[in-house]
Amino acid sequence: MKLPVKFIEQMKEQLKDGYEDFLATYDHKTHRGIRVNTLKISVEDFLKITPFDLKAIPWTDDGFYIEEERPAKHPHYFAGLYYIQEPSAMLPAVLLEPDENDTALDLCAAPGGKTMQMAAMMKDSGVLIANDINNHRLKALIRNAELMGLRNLVVLNDKQENIRRVLNHKVDKLLIDAPCSGEGMFKKHDDAISAYEDYDVEACVSMQKSILDDVLEVLNGQGQVVYSTCTFNTYENEDMIRYAMNKKSLSLVDMKKEHGFEPGIDMKEVIRLYPHLLDGEGHFAAKLTYEDDYEEIRLDESANQPPELLQAFMDENLTEPLEGMFRVVKDKVFLMPSKRLDLSGLKVVKNGWFLGVLKKNRFEPSHAMALSLKKDQVKRTINFSGDAIEVIKYLKCETISCDGEKGYNLVCVDGHPIGWGKYASGKLKNLYPSQWRLS
Template sequence: MNLPEKYLASMKEMLGDDFESYLNSFDDTRLYGLRVNNLKISTEDFLKISPFKLKPIPWIENGFYYEEDDKPAKHPYYFAGLYYIQEPSAMTPANVLPINKGDVVFDMCAAPGGKSTELAAKLDNTGLLITNDISNSRTKALLKNVEVNGDNKICVLNEDPKQIKDRFSEFFDKILIDAPCSGEGMFRKDNKLIKAWEKTGPEVYAEIQRSVIMSGAEMLKPGGMMLYSTCTFSKLEDEETIKYLLTNRDDFELVDIKPYEGFSHGFEESDSDKEMNISKTVRIFPHKMEGEGHFVALLKKKGELDPDNNIHFVNPGFNNKVPKEVTDFLDSFNFDYDSKYINIRGTYCYLVSKYMQEEKGLRIIRNGLLLGEIKKNRFEPSQALAMALKLKDYPNVIDLDVNDERVVKYLKGETLDCDDFTDVKNGWVLIGVSGYPLGWGKFNNGQVKNKYLAGWRWM
């Protein structure tokens, strides 16, 4: 691998005697990881049905290494949202940030959504997760991933954080910033990043990171926690960014991260660094752990959150008249909702978190759970609603065995013959695999007209 001389010199200075071990790690076999979605299934239950050769990631409770020939992205359980494919070290930030049920959380630079899906699982459909990315094209993947995950207390934004920091001043209990970076920690995984580094190096990204982390500081409540992470080794982007925040905001302090064998401390190079406790930050090096390069820092905004009065904004609700066909459908099965938080936009219906601010002035990709669409006095439920349900919640279900060839046919958008399901009634039917929803169909005398979302189909 043709690594730039400037990069090699900086790594040699940083690592000293460990430099050769780091270079030797480029010869190691690439690692692949998946993280179990505990919003849908416990880790224990997933291991009972997993068809893959899995090995635990020691510092991630629901993370596992898989073998390349497993191909988990081509398995029905992936389409059911039972796990998310993610590089092992990249699982660390969302794992480290402590989330309590009922928190209002911001994932500031979220696409494609791996960290958001874990934050949502920790929230367990309580509170609110606002997940954001500045790139409009990348938010499309972000939206799909959080919907496959089954999240229903979400808002997906497409904003520059510095443009909305005043709108959300001291609004969030927790913030995760997986900042845009030069990607040095991923050179081993994807050597195309080397050319990008040569064009846009740490100096460019450091300016972006300082803007982003200072915006996060404005949006965090006193007593709240903020997690900053990158997938680069550059001190300019890592320790120096944290020092920039602590120098300019004396209301922030670093917090200890639970140690794990192989974690390295951040570099302290001066008395000022020691006063700031920079060694509390964590570095992951590929020659010391089974993962790519990562940097993680956990910060607290001084003050205390009052558990009896958490000062969450509460939306008074919407003045929409919810059509009867919508409430009739939602009332026909086990689905907990408050009709005053159903927002009608055009023909589409959304169930919005009561903690979400007004939409006006925000570039919103999705606010709340898309329930479905009203079409000529009938209601058509959405793919997102199907993924947010449990099979036991809906009265009309076709649950297929994972080895049934009709599972893949359904995911490809084909019509199904299901006359062996004699208890199923004509009308909307929730299609599942091994007890977990995949999407909707229309059942009529033994046949299922496929309603699986076209953009999600098995290719």
């Protein structure tokens, strides 16, 4: 691997005696990880059913190193039981510590790994907002949110200045995983070096300052922010923290240096992750608190009645009807988050749980609805073991011969939903979405 000369000189100066050990990591394979989706299964129960050989990642309770080459091909992945994530990238959400009572914002969210992690930590409660200005990347975030079974997520596609205006002083926990030069990704992504050479550090610094100029104003009194990057230079890291502290009354939280974490450069409170000191790629993280009076934010928790066709579907197929605030957009039905902010003026691309579509005389349930339900919430289910050939056939959108009850059935693997099927005369009509088909 031919590393940029500028980067080599920078790291020699930064690491000094540790540079040769750092350089040697580029001859090693990347560390790969999965994070158990505790919204669907406990870590203990997942370890009982997974066929993977796993080793715990020390800085998170639900993350594991994995040697399996194709974890995205296993049926448990299609049930949303785990998310594939680089081990170092699991740290920022752990440091932020969002909980179920928070209003939280993941500002640069796509493709959604940290968003999914925050949702699990918040038990899919409170208010979690994920934003990204890249509309194409948001499609991956929404797919991942549906796969993980998130119900209470709001997804935005807006500029930070608009977010500042609408969410001014309303956010308890803010994650800024800033767009950066990606020096820590050179080994993981082949195009990271070419992107680095085409898109210089100065441009990233300018973008990061622009983000901080606007978005820090969303913090409520006593709010907390974690700023992170996957790069090594000081311009995008420690210097950016100093810039933020000069902009607003923020205090650095001194985080433990454990598991191979290093303190920052002339900033002992922050954390640097180097690949020669731990099993992970490059990362930087800093946590800050905002010292001001807390403003109580009134959240909407009102409810309404579902559309008649949806109610008829629930009566026929669910053990208990869903309740909350239902919203119909054209012919699509959503169950909105249990706690809601007024987001008027922002570009909202997803607001809550997409349940399905209203047809002329029926309700057609969505794949997202199936993946957010529990097996015991549906009257008719068909369950296959994780190694059953029927599961593979189902994921390939094939019709399956099996025993069942007539009507909609929730198809499960090891007791966890993977989609809908319609059963009649010994056959299960496959309703798995073709765009998600296992190849």
